[in-house]
Amino acid sequence: xxxxxxxxxxxxxxxxxxxxxxxxxxxxxxxxxxxxxxxxxxxxxxxxxxxxxxxxxxxxxxxxxxxxxxxxxxxxxxxxxxxxxxxxxxxxxxxxxxxxxxxxxxxxxxxxxxxxxxxxxxxxxxxxxxxxxxxxxxxxxxxxxxxxxxxxxxxxxxxxxxxxxxxxxxxxxxxxxxxxxxxxxxxxxxxxxxxxxxxxxxxxxxxxxxxxxxxxxxxxxxxxxxxxxxxxxxxxxxxxxxxxxxxxxxxxxxxxxxxxxxxxxxxxxxxxxxxxxxxxxxxxxxxxxxxxxxxxxxxxxxxxxxxxxxxxxxxxxxxxxxxxxxxxxxxxxxxxxxxxxxxxxxxxxxxxxxxxxxxxxxxxxxxxxxxxxxxxxxxxxxxxxxxxxxxxxxxxxxxxxxxxxxxxxxxxx
Amino acid sequence: xxxxxxxxxxxxxxxxxxxxxxxxxxxxxxxxxxxxxxxxxxxxxxxxxxxxxxxxxxxxxxxxxxxxxxxxxxxxxxxxxxxxxxxxxxxxxxxxxxxxxxxxxxxxxxxxxxxxxxxxxxxxxxxxxxxxxxxxxxxxxxxxxxxxxxxxxxxxxxxxxxxxxxxxxxxxxxxxxxxxxxxxxxxxxxxxxxxxxxxxxxxxxxxxxxxxxxxxxxxxxxxxxxxxxxxxxxxxxxxxxxxxxxxxxxxxxxxxxxxxxxxxxxxxxxxxxxxxxxxxxxxxxxxxxxxxxxxxxxxxxxxxxxxxxxxxxxxxxxxxxxxxxxxxxxxxxxxxxxxxxxxxxxxxxxxxxxxxxxxxxxxxxxxxxxxxxxxxxxxxxxxxxxxxxxxxxxxxxxxxxxxxxxxxxxxxx
Numbered sequence: 001x002x003x004x005x006x007x008x009x010x011x012x013x014x015x016x017x018x019x020x021x022x023x024x025x026x027x028x029x030x031x032x033x034x035x036x037x038x039x040x041x042x043x044x045x046x047x048x049x050x051x052x053x054x055x056x057x058x059x060x061x062x063x064x065x066x067x068x069x070x071x072x073x074x075x076x077x078x079x080x081x082x083x084x085x086x087x088x089x090x091x092x093x094x095x096x097x098x099x100x101x102x103x104x105x106x107x108x109x110x111x112x113x114x115x116x117x118x119x120x121x122x123x124x125x126x127x128x129x130x131x132x133x134x135x136x137x138x139x140x141x142x143x144x145x146x147x148x149x150x151x152x153x154x155x156x157x158x159x160x161x162x163x164x165x166x167x168x169x170x171x172x173x174x175x176x177x178x179x180x181x182x183x184x185x186x187x188x189x190x191x192x193x194x195x196x197x198x199x200x201x202x203x204x205x206x207x208x209x210x211x212x213x214x215x216x217x218x219x220x221x222x223x224x225x226x227x228x229x230x231x232x233x234x235x236x237x238x239x240x241x242x243x244x245x246x247x248x249x250x251x252x253x254x255x256x257x258x259x260x261x262x263x264x265x266x267x268x269x270x271x272x273x274x275x276x277x278x279x280x281x282x283x284x285x286x287x288x289x290x291x292x293x294x295x296x297x298x299x300x301x302x303x304x305x306x307x308x309x310x311x312x313x314x315x316x317x318x319x320x321x322x323x324x325x326x327x328x329x330x331x332x333x334x335x336x337x338x339x340x341x342x343x344x345x346x347x348x349x350x351x352x353x354x355x356x357x358x359x360x361x362x363x364x365x366x367x368x369x370x371x372x373x374x375x376x377x378x379x380x381x382x383x384x385x386x387x388x389x390x391x392x393x394x395x396x397x398x399x400x401x402x403x404x405x406x407x408x409x410x411x412x413x
Numbered sequence: 414x415x416x417x418x419x420x421x422x423x424x425x426x427x428x429x430x431x432x433x434x435x436x437x438x439x440x441x442x443x444x445x446x447x448x449x450x451x452x453x454x455x456x457x458x459x460x461x462x463x464x465x466x467x468x469x470x471x472x473x474x475x476x477x478x479x480x481x482x483x484x485x486x487x488x489x490x491x492x493x494x495x496x497x498x499x500x501x502x503x504x505x506x507x508x509x510x511x512x513x514x515x516x517x518x519x520x521x522x523x524x525x526x527x528x529x530x531x532x533x534x535x536x537x538x539x540x541x542x543x544x545x546x547x548x549x550x551x552x553x554x555x556x557x558x559x560x561x562x563x564x565x566x567x568x569x570x571x572x573x574x575x576x577x578x579x580x581x582x583x584x585x586x587x588x589x590x591x592x593x594x595x596x597x598x599x600x601x602x603x604x605x606x607x608x609x610x611x612x613x614x615x616x617x618x619x620x621x622x623x624x625x626x627x628x629x630x631x632x633x634x635x636x637x638x639x640x641x642x643x644x645x646x647x648x649x650x651x652x653x654x655x656x657x658x659x660x661x662x663x664x665x666x667x668x669x670x671x672x673x674x675x676x677x678x679x680x681x682x683x684x685x686x687x688x689x690x691x692x693x694x695x696x697x698x699x700x701x702x703x704x705x706x707x708x709x710x711x712x713x714x715x716x717x718x719x720x721x722x723x724x725x726x727x728x729x730x731x732x733x734x735x736x737x738x739x740x741x742x743x744x745x746x747x748x749x750x751x752x753x754x755x756x757x758x759x760x761x762x763x764x765x766x767x768x769x770x771x772x773x774x775x776x777x778x779x780x781x782x783x784x785x786x787x788x789x790x791x792x793x794x795x796x797x798x799x800x801x802x803x804x805x806x807x808x809x810x811x812x813x814x815x816x817x818x819x820x821x822x823x824x825x826x
Contacts, residue, residue, distance in 0.1 A: 012439075037456070111607050310757060
């Protein structure tokens with residue numbers, strides 16, 4: 001069962017938006033054993049859309065289309081779908097009722113331009129969009145299914161989850177693909193690969209290994225095909241046990257877990273709280289933690305101390321320590337962590353001070369040089385890290401290194 | 414002049430990474446007047462890569478390929494390029510010197526697996542990768558140029574900027590495309606579109622308008638083609654003046670500007686400082702500001718106050734105010750902002766308290782309901798906003814609404 005994803009929109013080809021929809025859709029499809037063969041991004045152009053539909057129909061059983069359905073004039077997808085599947089546009093009372101309801105909830109009248117959103121090709125089956133004005137449209141042609149969805153991520157996601165995935169499940173009897181992904185932090189792709197090279201070479205032919213690096217992290221994914229899900233899963237389980245023997249100390253979680261959620265869960269279970277004292281990470285650790293619903297059960301908050309004065313006034317760092325050792329130092333980061341424990345009355349605290357970049361700091365610390373401290377009520381631990389020369393990467397890598405540092409102390413305490 | 418971007422990697426098709434490279438490349442190419450015709454993502458599979466190269470060669474003059482060049486065993490791009498362009502792999506001393514230098518800088522020996530990274534197809538011209546081990550490879554076949562680059566974003570970006578873009582400029586005489594993008598905040602796409610519908614209808618045929626919505630923001634882009642850059646730019650300038658007349662009050666900037674950078678620049682120019690008191694945005698505003706190099710010139714830091722105690726202890730919010738009005742209230746958010754000014758000794762402060770979600774809060778405030786206050790040394794201003802039902806969107810929308818609220822007060826004061 002193969003899917004092709006076609007994303008429509010000049011905004012993608014001109015690089016003004018990043019296509020995050022395709023990755024999300026691919027994940028959702030993989031979870032039901034459907035493989036994405038290709039992702040194709042084309043412009044808001046009739047001939048180009050028609051050519052892409054035609055080529056996709058040769059490669060895939062299902063073609064999922066996103067984008068090009070906005071109420072504004074740069075969108076021509078709907079007219080082109082009429083050309084491809086035949087027939088004209090008809091007015092859908094069902095979708096219009098949804099448009100009206102949406103506008104009513106904002107206390108507004110339906111505008112003329114949005115009234116047109118309720119028009120759909122007569123050749124499609126309407127998939128109602130409960131979160132926006134653009135309709136979803138399901139087509140069938142020459143044994144291939146096509147689904148056109150809006151490009152707005154949360155509208156597309158709701159439509160996929162509640163309507164499209166169930167329709168695909170109904171339409172096909174699906175094969176078994178099992179993936180299992182191991183999440184590592186603090187070690188590079190090539191070193192990891194060297195550590196497990198013999199083990200990897202001995203994997204059976206129907207298993208595939210992939211390395212997925214991102215700043216500060218490498219995910220390792222085992223994929224296996226087979227007839228029977230229980231059997232394939234137990235084969236992967238055997239391999240997972242071996243993998244943990246080789247590189248277990250670098251693995252912090254699996255699958256869709258995140259370091260931030262893992263830490264919040266450990267803290268909640270132990271009824272402990274966490275606070276932060278961020279300098280070079282500038283709020284990113286707090287942002288990661290508070291992106292998780294329910295973070296407030298364990299995370300009390302913290303301070304972003306971007307100046308020396310803030311470090312002294314808010315966290316109680318000794319000015320003498322700052323002048324003796326410099327702001328990027330073990331002594332300062334330890335005082336920051338202890339200060340957070342004391343001032344914010346939390347059980348644990350993370351403190352980070354380093355040089356995010358782009359350049360070295362005035363004390364001559366090179367870009368990417370970062371001190372991290374973890375404090376509890378009765379201990380403080382500190383470590384120095386050397387990351388990259390890129391500000392964005394340094395902020396990300398420092399944040400994950402800090403979270404993993406805390407995680408390791410939490411599970412060993 | 415048309416480009417096709419081919420991204421290679423099962424990790425994209427399985428949705429484990431989002432392809433951010435293509436958007437970046439498209440922007441870089443647009444800046445020199447080169448248009449991306451299509452973006453195609455294919456798997457780590459020989460036949461699929463060959464088919465994609467073949468199809469791309471029919472659509473484009475230049476094919477830019479990223480990914481599939483890691484040192485690990487899931488990567489087969491290099492062998493496939495040999496198949497497509499002819500010839501075998503040869504060892505490049507030049508690329509190897511780079512690999513060695515990189516490993517030396519980490520204090521490590523070159524591993525066998527990384528030694529192989531210095532192998533390149535004999536049919537290519539080597540483009541040295543100064544930031545990683547995978548080589549860049551430039552090919553020419555039947556009047557089409559092909560460039561294969563690593564998928565690691567910062568390696569690809571450096572290679573594009575310093576070597577590939579100059580090579581493309583040299584190889585072709587390029588047409589003129591001018592884009593100008595207007596950044597709006599606090600108004601929806603369809604309302605904006607209604608406001609300028611007559612103006613949009615009257616645009617000349619060689620100009621195109623596009624709406625690019627993201628949470629809390631809509632970017633409006635005018636693009637125009639022509640022979641002469643000065644002439645096209647002045648035509649767009651005329652239209653820009655008209656656009657500002659229609660919707661100027663919603664436009665906060667243009668092009669690649671960001672709200673956070675605009676605010677930091679205003680503050681720096683006026684030698685003023687900013688602090689934050691974030692509750693529901695959980696550090697995201699701080700993260701946005703500190704992503705900008707040199708943020709410390711105007712941003713002193715702030716507090717993330719995720720609990721009532723933190724609001725009282727760190728910002729000095731009156732416990733009585735919290736119990737009388739609830740944590741999501743005008744009174745509390747005003748005291749938070751004033752507390753930040755006082756405790757962090759800044760000229761301005763932003764305070765945010767709201768319900769990020771996923772559910773309503775215990776006081777019955779609906780999800781997406783957010784109070785924002787801006788304080789200066791002698792004033793406090795507060796406003797209520799109602800955003801969406803999605804936690805991530807609410808955090809983003811609150812952050813940008815808060816920054817734009819501050820911006821408007823700064824430019825009017």
